[in-house]
Amino acid sequence: MGKIVMSDNVQKRRGFIFPPYILLLFPAVSFMLLVYAYPFVSSVLKSFINKEGALSLDNYFKAWDLYLKDILFTFSITVFNTIASGIVAILLAVYFRLHESPISRFLLNLYRLPIFIPFVVVAQMMNSFLAPHGLLNVALAQLRLIDLNNPLQLFNFIGLSFGFIWKLAPFTILIIYGGFQMIDNSYIEAGRSAGAKWFKLITRILIPMNKPSIMVALVLIYSQIVGTFTLPYMLIGGKIPTTITVDIAHRVNYFRDFGVANALGVFSYILVFVTAIYYLKTKVKEVK
Amino acid sequence: MKRAIFILLALVLISAGVFAGGQGEAKKVKLIYMTAGDVNMLALGQNVFGPEFEKKYPNISLVTIHTGPGNAGSQRIYEKILAESKSNKEEWDVDVAMVHQIFMKWAMEKDLLLKFAKDLDTWKYVTSPFAKKALGVDIEGYAMPMFHSQTALAYNPKYVKNPPKSYKELEEWVKKNPGKFGYNGIKGGMSGVSFTVGWVYAKTGKYQKYAVTGPFEQSEVNSWEGVFKDLKEFNKYVTFTAGNVGTLDALNRGEIWMGPVWVDMFFTFMNEGKMDPNTKLILPEPGMPGQPMYFVIPKKAAHADAAKKFVEFATSPEIQAKDIVERFNWYPGIDGSYLKDYIPKEVYNKIYRDVTPKDLAKKGLAFPLADYFSAILESYEKWVK
Numbered sequence: 001m002g003k004i005v006m007s008d009n010v011q012k013r014r015g016f017i018f019p020p021y022i023l024l025l026f027p028a029v030s031f032m033l034l035v036y037a038y039p040f041v042s043s044v045l046k047s048f049i050n051k052e053g054a055l056s057l058d059n060y061f062k063a064w065d066l067y068l069k070d071i072l073f074t075f076s077i078t079v080f081n082t083i084a085s086g087i088v089a090i091l092l093a094v095y096f097r098l099h100e101s102p103i104s105r106f107l108l109n110l111y112r113l114p115i116f117i118p119f120v121v122v123a124q125m126m127n128s129f130l131a132p133h134g135l136l137n138v139a140l141a142q143l144r145l146i147d148l149n150n151p152l153q154l155f156n157f158i159g160l161s162f163g164f165i166w167k168l169a170p171f172t173i174l175i176i177y178g179g180f181q182m183i184d185n186s187y188i189e190a191g192r193s194a195g196a197k198w199f200k201l202i203t204r205i206l207i208p209m210n211k212p213s214i215m216v217a218l219v220l221i222y223s224q225i226v227g228t229f230t231l232p233y234m235l236i237g238g239k240i241p242t243t244i245t246v247d248i249a250h251r252v253n254y255f256r257d258f259g260v261a262n263a264l265g266v267f268s269y270i271l272v273f274v275t276a277i278y279y280l281k282t283k284v285k286e287v288k
Numbered sequence: 289m290k291r292a293i294f295i296l297l298a299l300v301l302i303s304a305g306v307f308a309g310g311q312g313e314a315k316k317v318k319l320i321y322m323t324a325g326d327v328n329m330l331a332l333g334q335n336v337f338g339p340e341f342e343k344k345y346p347n348i349s350l351v352t353i354h355t356g357p358g359n360a361g362s363q364r365i366y367e368k369i370l371a372e373s374k375s376n377k378e379e380w381d382v383d384v385a386m387v388h389q390i391f392m393k394w395a396m397e398k399d400l401l402l403k404f405a406k407d408l409d410t411w412k413y414v415t416s417p418f419a420k421k422a423l424g425v426d427i428e429g430y431a432m433p434m435f436h437s438q439t440a441l442a443y444n445p446k447y448v449k450n451p452p453k454s455y456k457e458l459e460e461w462v463k464k465n466p467g468k469f470g471y472n473g474i475k476g477g478m479s480g481v482s483f484t485v486g487w488v489y490a491k492t493g494k495y496q497k498y499a500v501t502g503p504f505e506q507s508e509v510n511s512w513e514g515v516f517k518d519l520k521e522f523n524k525y526v527t528f529t530a531g532n533v534g535t536l537d538a539l540n541r542g543e544i545w546m547g548p549v550w551v552d553m554f555f556t557f558m559n560e561g562k563m564d565p566n567t568k569l570i571l572p573e574p575g576m577p578g579q580p581m582y583f584v585i586p587k588k589a590a591h592a593d594a595a596k597k598f599v600e601f602a603t604s605p606e607i608q609a610k611d612i613v614e615r616f617n618w619y620p621g622i623d624g625s626y627l628k629d630y631i632p633k634e635v636y637n638k639i640y641r642d643v644t645p646k647d648l649a650k651k652g653l654a655f656p657l658a659d660y661f662s663a664i665l666e667s668y669e670k671w672v673k
Contacts (some may be wrong), residue, residue, distance in 0.1 A: 066669045066673075236474065236530070237475050238474065
């Protein structure tokens with residue numbers, strides 16, 4: 001039986017003709033190649049070409065020398081905010097999943113708002129909200145929690161993180177809550193009747209059963225944070241350290257130095273590379 | 289009978305006139321005007337120049353295209369014109385453009401521009417040295433300055449009774465008032481860049497060499513370590529603001545008491561009620577840089593004659609007074625003394641109140657030659673980290 005199948009396969013392979021339905025892939029694949037693959041490959045290649053047009057590592061030395069601090073800063077901002085948004089999102093998604101009340105239903109409708117607000121608008125909002133004499137500090141001063149002469153300084157890691165979490169947690173909730181809804185109530189009820197409390201329900205049932213969608217959500221916001229320009233530019237653009245994206249804009253705008261800009265780009269590719277592979281793997285698994 | 293013939297003749301003439309008019313309509317020139325700069329440059333082209341120019345020249349219509357702020361905006365214009373020059377077309381799309389200084393260096397190197405400025409009636413009003421050289425590059429005749437924007441220190445007289453009159457005094461001042469001077473570094477916008485360039489001029493005393501005569505020497509750059517170490521020390525006493533607008537906002541909210549600003553943005557904020565009208569300006573010794581923006585006409589512009597008319601229109605004393613100074617709060621591209629008749633006295637006095645034309649002539653400096661400019665920015669990144 002097995003033999004017959006095998007020879008059948010071999011025959012198929014020998015007589016391989018380009019199947020016409022491959023043509024259907026042509027528009028999509030050529031679009032991907034032209035719009036994504038080509039710029040990606042060319043930016044990597046050009047990062048190895050120095051100002052004289054020769055092959056060298058000059059751009060990398062310069063990027064390393066001037067921007068190492070910024071690369072590390074970008075990495076820590078990204079990791080911290082991915083985890084923080086993840087935690088906030090899981091907690092809220094759990095709340096929406098396990099609690100049915102008018103308040104939770106209201107919040108369920110409200111939380112999506114930031115998804116539709118572009119980063120540049122968020123940046124402008126945060127700019128006036130977090131400023132030393134901005135809305136937040138003035139409100140806190142009115143409550144006599146702080147002295148306005150010595151306000152909270154938030155144009156830094158903390159303020160930037162606040163902006164990122166505000167903008168990205170809702171998107172994460174959207175995906176994770178969707179995953180939670182797929183989990184049948186009977187599992188939760190079974191857990192409850194066995195005496196599991198909130199915490200156990202989350203860590204033993206909800207998170208493990210929803211791991212793929214949580215990971216996908218985290219991967220997506222991780223790469224979004226690495227690539228965001230406007231928020232860091234408008235909050236901490238002039239400071240040291242700042243993010244890679246601000247440095248790239250600086251190299252291009254002031255020096256027309258695409259070499260170093262590309263090298264910095266490659267560093268950000270490396271930052272997202274690991275997560276991108278993970279994402280692809282899970283997607284491939286899903287398809288299988 | 290005679291009368292009837294006369295009427296008939298009149299009718300023929302009128303209808304001929306109408307048809308001729310109609311033909312003229314068909315030949316209406318579309319003048320393509322590409323502008324770099326902030327959104328206000330788009331507003332200027334679309335809402336101000338466009339309608340006013342068309343009123344004067346009904347058969348030319350102005351199409352304004354906006355590319356974006358800063359050098360990046362000029363870069364896009366440069367790339368467009370460069371591409372056209374490589375296409376071997378006889379007529380290029382862009383008829384006239386509004387660009388930054390750095391554009392002049394790029395475009396002159398590739399010989400992309402028409403030498404037109406001296407053909408203009410308004411050339412005689414131009415006295416600014418910026419019309420002769422941009423970042424050390426000889427540009428006389430190839431560019432017509434539309435306006436000049438200047439940076440200066442803005443301060444709140446409520447807290448600052450005796451503002452520091454020089455960079456040196458400022459260094460002392462920030463130590464006494466830590467956190468009360470704010471600027472936006474070099475990556476957060478040009479007002480911070482301008483402050484930093486002024487710092488280098490002040491510390492080295494070599495404005496002439498760096499910005500006017502040259503030449504570029506690496507040994508100069510190597511000698512700046514101390515200059516930037518001092519700036520690093522200075523930065524310890526400074527608040528970093530979120531961009532050009534961030535500095536103005538911080539001043540207005542009282543977070544900082546002093547900071548470098550673009551004068552035009554400062555007055556615009558004031559006119560819009562976003563800035564305490566008591567806030568003042570000062571140009572510290574030895575001065576701070578400013579920059580013009582220029583009209584240029586590409587070498588093979590399809591409608592070069594119409595473009596010249598447009599530039600002439602925009603640099604006429606009347607338009608310079610009404611639009612450039614009164615409406616947009618820039619310093620004029622042509623000599624300010626020609627504007628006195630066209631401008632209400634209080635506007636003239638407001639704009640020259642703190643920083644007088646004499647101050648401007650003496651302390652309104654240029655940005656350095658392109659190579660020194662890059663070196664200053666890069667040295668900042670190298671030493672102040």
